[in-house]
Amino acid sequence: MAEQAAASPSPAEIVGLPDRRALADPDGPCVADDAVASSNAEFADRVRRAAGTLRGAGVGPGDVVAVALPNRSELVVALFAAWRLGAAVTPINPALTAAERQYQVDDASAxxxxxxxxxxxxxTIDVDALCAGPALEDPPVEVLDDALALLIYTSGTTGKPKGVMLDHRNVAVMCRMVGDALAVDARDHSLLILPLFHVNGIVVSTLTPLLAGARVTIAGRFSPSTFLGLVERIRPTYFSAVPAIYAMLTALPPSDADVSSLRVVVCGAAPMPAEEIARVEQRLGVVLVEGYGLSEGTTASTINPIDGVRKPGTVGLPLPGQEVLVVDGDGRPVPQGERGEVVIRGENVMRGYLNRPEETARTVDGDGWLHTGDVGILDEDGYLRIVDRIKDMIIRGGENIYPKEIESVLYGHDGVLEAAVVGRPDPVLGEVVVAYVSFRPDADHDVDALQALCDERLAKYKRPVAIHVLDDLPKNPVGKLDKPALRTRDAAAASVG
Structure with a gap:
């Protein structure tokens, strides 16, 4: 059973947050990025001006505003401005190709x-014009719990990205859960280094501290060589990152940078070896807590406690207000210590996938359980360990990549007969993408053309680091492509070469 959760902020409290902070402490620091630092009053003014610009563009309740920006404060401004008008926001990864961006804009009906x-x-609205007009002085519209707040796109097994619908209730309860788990209060200073187009960056590093009265600094681009100096200069108290970032930091030469302002750091997106956690804690002199979650669960479902027993190698205990079980193929809980699919239930679970009722029904069952597709084990103390992934998702540097999307691109070449994409372990990025293809008879084995096709149609982080040609791809007894056999083959080849 889920532990009783504390009261969550209402949607009105989140939507009206800029105004409330400006009234309580107009000169206090609010949001900063590489170019500008806004006080509470300045941030509220920027939000009202952006709301005026959006209203002038015809945006109103029920609309979706797409934001295609790198990490900069205007993305947070746009978030609150859209909510002020009763609209939702879909952040777009700026690294996407033009075709990928257009797909998301069209699918979201932005x-x-x-x-x-x-x-x-x-x-379109140019980012430089977003806050250039007069401020909208109207108060925020009334927002209901079940109104759409965020539309987060995540790649699907069909090869087309899916819009995860998160309502204002999802966002509010997750902010409360994360805030309680990390003990965030007004004294904190969050350093955002993860992408703001991910729900983690929005909720954990931005909304949660702002609701607590704390401040946020947005790093435009993570650089391991300058990161420790940045921490010394701005004095944050916490940040959230992925294993690849921590691997880069522990690989740095010794430094005398003062990072003593940090009280905790958070790791998510992929399991992190216990040995690496120890190296991070020794290097930074700070507690690292590892958590686990999905966009479909509004970011986080488990976390190792800051105070209490932390078990490196696990992703911790369920957050208060959530239930986490490990079940068999029929949905029945498996005995303690046995493997099964991780399922999650709570008010943080998404409303569903936009315009995809069948996929929604497959992912969230009639009893409200979110089927994660991840294989886990619950130990005797209720700590969760992620041991495998049912789905073939590849996690490269914290970015979720689904092989089917890349395979669809490879199949776009007339000469390709079969294609299969797998993840290859990488010491820095966690995994990298590797493709295997077989060609049709008499077709040219033009790997350069396949790579050019991927370069044209896929964002850089999705592109294979290698494309291997085989006469025939391995298949299982029922004739399906045998990806476990491909992974074994690739691992052997990588160890030799």
């Missing part, structure tokens, strides 16, 4: 797209 040098077929 009323307008905010960005810079945009090449999309939709109404």
């Amino acid at each position: 009323a307008v797209v905010i960005g810079q040098d945009l090449d999309v077929d939709a109404p």
Whole structure:
């Protein structure tokens, strides 16, 4: 059973947060990025001006605003401005190709797209014009718990990204859960280094501290060589990152940078070896807590406690207000210590996938359990260990990549007969993408053409690091492509070469 959760902020409290902070402490620090630092009053003014711009573009309740920006404060401004008007926001990864961006804009039925040098077929607002007009003085519209707040796109096994619908209730309860788990209060200073187009960056590193009265600094681009100096200069108290970032930090030469302002750091996105956790804690002199969650669960479902027993190698205990079980193929809980699929239930579970009722029904069952597709084990104390992934998802540097999307691109070449994509372990990025193909008879074995096709149609982080040609791809007894056999083959080849 889920532990009783504390009261969550209402949607009105989140939507009206900029105004409330400005009234309580107008000169206090609020949000900063590489270019500008805004006080509470300045941030609230920027939000009202952005709301005026969006209203002028015809945005109103029920609309979706797309934001295609790198890490900069305007993305947070746009978030609150859209909510002020009763609209939702879909953040777009700026690394996507033009075709990938257009797909998300069309699928979300975005009323307008905010960005810079945009090449999309939709109404656009240049980021430099977002806050240039007069402020909208109207109070925020009334927002209900079940109103759509965020539309987060995650790649699907069909090869097309899916829009995860998170309502204002999902966002509110997750902010409370994360805030309680990390003991965030007004004295904190969050350093955001993860992408703001991910729900983790929005909820854990931005909304949660702002709700607690704390401040946020947005790093435009993570650089391991300058990161410790940045920590010394701005004095954050916590940040959230992925294993690849921590691997880069522990690989740095010794430094005398003062990082003593940190009280905790958080790791998610993929399991982290206990040995690496120890190296991070020794290097930074700070507690690292590892957690686990999905976009479909509004970021986090388990976390190792800051105070109490932390078990490196596990992803911790369920957050208060959530239930986490490990079940068999029929949905029945497995005995303690046995493997099964991790399922999650709580008010943080998404409303569903946009316009995909069948996929929603497969993912969230009739009893409200979110089927994660991950294999886990619950120990005698209720700590969860993730041991495998049912799905073939590849996690490269914290970015979720689904092989089917890449395979679909490879199949776009007339000469390709079969294609299969697997993840290859990588000491820094966690995994990298490797593709295997077989060609049709008499077709040219033009690997360069396949790589060019991937370069054209896929964001850089999705592109294979290698494309291998085989006469025939391995298959299981029922004739399906045998990816476990490909992974074994690839691992053997990588160890030799």
